[in-house]
Amino acid sequence: ETGVTQTPRHLVMGMTNKKSLKCEQHLGHNAMYWYKQSAKKPLELMFVYSLEERVENNSVPSRFSPECPNSSHLFLHLHTLQPEDSALYLCASSQDRGGLTDTQYFGPGTRLTVL
Amino acid sequence: GQQLNQSPQSMFIQEGEDVSMNCTSSSIFNTWLWYKQEPGEGPVLLIALYKAGELTSNGRLTAQFGITRKDSFLNISASIPSDVGIYFCAGQLREYGNKLVFGAGTILRVKS
Numbered sequence: 001e002t003g004v005t006q007t008p009r010h011l012v013m014g015m016t017n018k019k020s021l022k023c024e025q026h027l028g029h030n031a032m033y034w035y036k037q038s039a040k041k042p043l044e045l046m047f048v049y050s051l052e053e054r055v056e057n058n059s060v061p062s063r064f065s066p067e068c069p070n071s072s073h074l075f076l077h078l079h080t081l082q083p084e085d086s087a088l089y090l091c092a093s094s095q096d097r098g099g100l101t102d103t104q105y106f107g108p109g110t111r112l113t114v115l
Numbered sequence: 116g117q118q119l120n121q122s123p124q125s126m127f128i129q130e131g132e133d134v135s136m137n138c139t140s141s142s143i144f145n146t147w148l149w150y151k152q153e154p155g156e157g158p159v160l161l162i163a164l165y166k167a168g169e170l171t172s173n174g175r176l177t178a179q180f181g182i183t184r185k186d187s188f189l190n191i192s193a194s195i196p197s198d199v200g201i202y203f204c205a206g207q208l209r210e211y212g213n214k215l216v217f218g219a220g221t222i223l224r225v226k227s
Contacts, residue, residue, distance in 0.1 A: 109156075
């Protein structure tokens, strides 16, 4: 248990559906992250929020829309996804994205399948 | 952009054997990290390295930050079945906004 929870753990959706992934951290951290993990590929950073402000958007398609209502919660809203978007979506948090010793703690991920 | 080459891609070893894996890059990094990911879980930090040449141990795990700052290795001694998982290296660079750049992972399987 790392203090970062994600729901749902598994999600199957059609290309026309709208769904949301939720992440919650209980560590008192200021920064939160969304990563995409595809098989046999490095983790890809999607978004970074620091103190509820988006500070990084790594050229992610607009069908992925993040939301950070407060420093403990992070959402990823999904709509009109493609089958190639099927992957494990990981949330992470850290105390402050500014430091090199700032450890990121990961949640267990949401396994997304797009049909 | 920055890329990390992690090898080997996978290993299938006998329980009790030592394991070695490494990451190399054409870019220099300020920090090297090693994570382990078990099935159904997110990556968990094993070892963090902050200085070139640094050698750090965590139980049966030992990792080193290469002198050139372009590589790192992780050794696991006397492997046991619970060592099974995917091991990721990650580099962090101040000039890159301290973002983590990950290797593709080494899949470790242990035969008991």
